[in-house]
Amino acid sequence: MSEPDTGTAGLAKGSPANRRLEVLRPGPLSTVQDLGRTGLAGMGVGISGAADRSSLRLANRLVGNAESEAAVEITLGGLWLRARGVLTVALTGASFPVTVDGRAAASHTVLTLPTGSVLRVGQCRTGMRGYLAVRGGIDVPAVLGSRATDTLSGLGPEPLAGGTVLPVGRAHGEFPRVDAAPITPPSGGELTLPVLPGPRQDWFSAEALRHLLHEPFEVTRDSDRVGMRLSGPPLPRNETGELPSEGMVSGALQVPPAGQPTLFLADHPVTGGYPVIAVVLSAHVAVAAQARPGQRLRFRAVREPSEY
Amino acid sequence: MRILPCADAGLLVELDELEQVLALHAALSERSLPGVLDLIPAARTLLVSLDPERADRRALADEIRRVPLTGALPAGALPAGTGAAGGERADRGSLTVPVIYDGADLDAVAELTGLTPREVVLAHTGTEWRVAFGGFAPGFGYLVGGDPRLEVPRRAESRTGVPAGSVGLAGRFSGVYPRTSPGGWQLIGRTELEMWRTDRDPPALLRPGLRVRFEEVS
Numbered sequence: 001m002s003e004p005d006t007g008t009a010g011l012a013k014g015s016p017a018n019r020r021l022e023v024l025r026p027g028p029l030s031t032v033q034d035l036g037r038t039g040l041a042g043m044g045v046g047i048s049g050a051a052d053r054s055s056l057r058l059a060n061r062l063v064g065n066a067e068s069e070a071a072v073e074i075t076l077g078g079l080w081l082r083a084r085g086v087l088t089v090a091l092t093g094a095s096f097p098v099t100v101d102g103r104a105a106a107s108h109t110v111l112t113l114p115t116g117s118v119l120r121v122g123q124c125r126t127g128m129r130g131y132l133a134v135r136g137g138i139d140v141p142a143v144l145g146s147r148a149t150d151t152l153s154g155l156g157p158e159p160l161a162g163g164t165v166l167p168v169g170r171a172h173g174e175f176p177r178v179d180a181a182p183i184t185p186p187s188g189g190e191l192t193l194p195v196l197p198g199p200r201q202d203w204f205s206a207e208a209l210r211h212l213l214h215e216p217f218e219v220t221r222d223s224d225r226v227g228m229r230l231s232g233p234p235l236p237r238n239e240t241g242e243l244p245s246e247g248m249v250s251g252a253l254q255v256p257p258a259g260q261p262t263l264f265l266a267d268h269p270v271t272g273g274y275p276v277i278a279v280v281l282s283a284h285v286a287v288a289a290q291a292r293p294g295q296r297l298r299f300r301a302v303r304e305p306s307e308y
Numbered sequence: 309m310r311i312l313p314c315a316d317a318g319l320l321v322e323l324d325e326l327e328q329v330l331a332l333h334a335a336l337s338e339r340s341l342p343g344v345l346d347l348i349p350a351a352r353t354l355l356v357s358l359d360p361e362r363a364d365r366r367a368l369a370d371e372i373r374r375v376p377l378t379g380a381l382p383a384g385a386l387p388a389g390t391g392a393a394g395g396e397r398a399d400r401g402s403l404t405v406p407v408i409y410d411g412a413d414l415d416a417v418a419e420l421t422g423l424t425p426r427e428v429v430l431a432h433t434g435t436e437w438r439v440a441f442g443g444f445a446p447g448f449g450y451l452v453g454g455d456p457r458l459e460v461p462r463r464a465e466s467r468t469g470v471p472a473g474s475v476g477l478a479g480r481f482s483g484v485y486p487r488t489s490p491g492g493w494q495l496i497g498r499t500e501l502e503m504w505r506t507d508r509d510p511p512a513l514l515r516p517g518l519r520v521r522f523e524e525v526s
Contacts, residue, residue, distance in 0.1 A: 041348040041357070043512040044442040044449075044486075143506050153446045154487070155506065199312035199320040245443060247348030247355025249317035271350050271443035279315035282360040 019085035019168040021134065024118065026160040027078025031149040031225075032138050033131075033266075034070040040144060041247070041270045048150035051225055051266045051289035052129050055093035058183070059133035062090035062110055064175040069137030070147035072160065074130040076292075077123040079160070081132075083113035087168060088135035088175075094127025094290060095185035109180040127186030127290040139169035151225050152267040186290035190216065193280045193288055195299045198253060200243065200275030208235035212253075212277060213301050217261070221293045225267040227254075228288070230297065234259035235277060245271040251280035251288070253299075263297075265289055309377075311369045316360035321372055322353050326440055326452065328377045329354050333441075333516070335375045341368060349441040349516065351450075402519040405484065407433075407475050409524055411495035413463065417477060420460045420494075428496060429524055431455035432475075437482060437520040442512070447486030447504025449514030454482055466492035473498045475522070482522075484514070 023030075033056060036049025050056035050073055057067040072079070077096050091098060091107040098105045099120045105111050107130070113119055121130065140147050140157045149156040160166075201209065217232035235255050247270065248254065253261040254274045263280065264272075265288070278299060280288055291297060310322040323329050333349040336356070343363025348355040356368065409429045411417075418425045437451040462478045467490060470476075474485045476493030485491060486503035503513050514520065 038345045038357075041346045042442045042516050043510070044444055044446045047346075144511065155446065196313060196315040199314055199322075244351035244353075246320060246350045246353040247318070247357070249314045249355070249357060251315060251317055269444070270348060276314070279313075279317060281315050282317050 019087060019136065021072075021087070021138075021166040021168065022082040022084060023160045023162060023164040023166070024080035024082055025078060025162060026164070027074060027076065027121070029075040030079050030160040031073050031151070032070050032140055032157050032160075032166070033073040033148045034146055035068045036148045036266065037144050037146040037150075037155075044270055045144060045153060045155065046150060046268060046270045047250070048148040048152075048155070048225075048267050049146065050131065050148075052093055052131070052286040053266075054283075054286040055129070056131045056133070058181055059090050059092040059131040060137075061176060062092070062108075062178065062181060063088050063133050063135040064171065064173055065133060065135060065137050066172070069133065069169075070140065071131045071133040071138060072166070074121055074132060076128065077121050077130070079121040079132070081119045081121075083115055083117050083119065085168070086115050087113045089113055089119070089132055090181075091121065091130055091132045092181065092183075093130040093186070094124035096124045096130050097122035106180070108183055108185075110178070126188035126292075128292045129289060134168050135175070136169040136171040139167040148266075150267050152269060186287070188295065190296040190298060191287060191291055192298045192300050193284050194302045195253070195278040195280050196302055198276035198278045199246075201277055203237050203239040203243070203275040204255070204277050205236050205238050208237070208255075208259075208277065211235055212261075212299055216296045216298050219291045219293050219295050219297065223293055225265055227262040227264045227268055228291065229260065229262050231260055235261060237275070239275070243273055243275050245273040248272045248276070249279060251282060251285040252276045253278045253280070263288055309373065311372060313365065314355070316358065316363075316365070318358050319356045319365060319369060319372070320353050321356065323377070324352075326351055330440060330516075331377045332372070332375055336372070339371075341371065344368070348443070350443060351441075402436075402521065403513060404521050404523050405475075405499050405501055406525040407497040407499050407522050408526065409497040411475065411497045413476075413494040414496045416463075417458070417460055417494050417496055421457055423457060428458070431458050432477075432482070432496065433522045433524055437522070439514045439516050439518045439520065440481075441516055442514070444483075445486055445489055447512040447514065448483055449512070449516070449518070451482040451514070451520055452480060454480070456480070458482070460494050462492040463494060466490055470495065471498065473500060473503070475499060486512075 036047040211233040217230040222229040346357040439449040470491035
């Protein structure tokens with residue numbers, strides 16, 4: 001077992017300010033994300049944070065960080081970074097082709113970046129989002145207790161751009177004795193997501209529920225960190241009245257009058273005015289967040305009470 | 309009261325009226341309930357947002373049902389942020405919002421309400437409002453308690469860019485847009501107060517429970 005921390009020890013303890021990641025190319029969308037902000041909904045601030053929280057947590061564990069540290073969320077790839085100081089990193093989520101100074105490296109493993117080296121994250125073929133954690137965490141200033149970029153409300157750091165410099169924090173705790181995470185990368189095929197009936201299922205016809213649970217839906221191009229718009233069989237309503245806006249959770253399948261659902265992800269609005277037909281179980285929202293435009297989703301009902 | 313599940317991520321408590329929502333919100337805010345991440349009040353509902361690994365949904369539902377929502381206080385007179393179960397009456401303070409009443413929809417609101425534009429301004433400044441709940445955008449507060457004559461529908465078409473500081477009306481609510489955003493409310497004026505600043509603590513001027521008075525300036 002190697003000691004990946006040895007090389008950074010002097011720098012990490014003495015001058016953490018010198019350890020940073022410089023963005024050479026940001027790709028289509030790379031942002032800083034952690035586990036987001038809670039307790040601020042009364043002010044209209046949503047949770048935000050990583051769209052695929054399981055992968056963020058895993059990336060942090062691989063480099064010995066607390067699971068809540070900030071990392072870079074990479075959408076589809078295309079991120080090039082230069083290491084300043086010797087840095088220990090791990091990339092999780094979708095499987096990206098990775099090189100360090102032109103030499104192939106692997107995702108889901110612990111990588112040491114020599115100072116001045118260039119990490120290139122290519123385009124992923126399946127999945128949507130990757131998480132690059134660095135030992136010590138990305139140390140940009142927190143806004144309302146979180147370093148997450150909320151693309152809906154504009155809170156947190158700007159999305160990464162060429163020339164962005166990301167400071168790396170001081171490493172805490174022991175380095176975990178693990179080199180690689182044996183995980184199955186996100187599938188490019190049809191995904192099945194378990195759902196429970198939503199709070200407004202009675203606003204929909206029996207046909208709508210049958211369609212939702214027995215027909216495939218396709219992720220459209222109109223998808224981002226706020227939510228994924230899906231196309232599929234229409235989900236007709238029984239109730240045509242206006243719903244007063246109400247609180248929304250991640251994983252909610254909200255259905256506007258046109259009958260095509262939106263699956264809410266990390267940056268979803270705190271409240272919404274369209275009825276929710278069903279909700280994806282929390283643990284599977286991370287799986288949903290890896291679905292890319294054109295991919296097919298199916299929803300499988302899990303039995304639960306419709307009312308408490 | 310109906311308690312509707314949002315899978316394992318939340319319980320949506322549906323109530324008869326806003327006053328009950330505020331009473332339940334206040335009562336639950338004072339308790340420390342295991343697994344509750346956030347409370348999101350809205351016009352007719354309170355969403356109890358949950359950590360699925362720590363929350364016992366059935367036990368929480370039972371606990372929510374036991375919260376007394378009426379009786380301790382006269383209906384309709386409940387200031388937001390007041391403990392419904394007879395707890396401390398927290399006064400969340402008050403704020404005066406200076407407004408220039410030159411909004412693009414002032415004439416439309418006058419027409420909808422049967423008032424003159426001047427009477428609309430007098431009605432808007434004539435009663436004390438209070439922040440019922442937040443939502444829509446950081447720093448946006450839904451204000452209630454205004455003159456009932458000001459109840460107007462949203463605009464048929466939403467504007468793509470409503471300037472920050474715009475003061476609007478929709479339904480029984482009034483509100484101030486904290487930053488430039490799309491919006492469908494009827495705009496009657498504007499304020500130069502910065503409703504939302506992240507370098508301020510708290511960043512939102514309008515917080516649930518706050519009493520608000522609009523004042524005309526020129």
